[in-house]
Amino acid sequence: MGNYETKLAEMGITLPDAPAPAANYVPYVQVGDILYVSGQISRNESGLLTGKLGADLDTAAGADAARSCAIALLAQVKAACGGDLDRLVRVVKLGGFVNSTPEFTEQPQVINGASDLLGEALGEAGKHARAAVSAASLPLGVAVEIEGVFQIK
Structure with a gap:
């Protein structure tokens, strides 16, 4: 087990197998030392984490959903x-999509669930640029979807 997975284990996290694509796309594309990872939807060992922020879910539940996306990434x-x-x-950039009502404005706090996990698990390598935007709906009714750009060696 490497350094990052040891840190994740200390945090109580074991990485699952990489989720298979749900449609006609590949899970990631590598160009040089840059890895583009397709959007990962919110799910845990019990299944999909669904719902709409501002209606069915509060910000804390959304942050937990975003955390699950970071684990999948x-x-x-x-x-x-x-x-x-x-x-x-290093993590270069995240693009976070939050299934939320028009009135909901805490998308950044939701996506912090992913950013905080990456920062804690990866240290300096986990610091990244990002976007956190609202979506009227997301695939399969999930609460959050996050895509990522990573530098690898």
């Missing part, structure tokens, strides 16, 4: 790196 990075998460150099 790291699982995809690990798969792309042949099982060695320590090949990750």
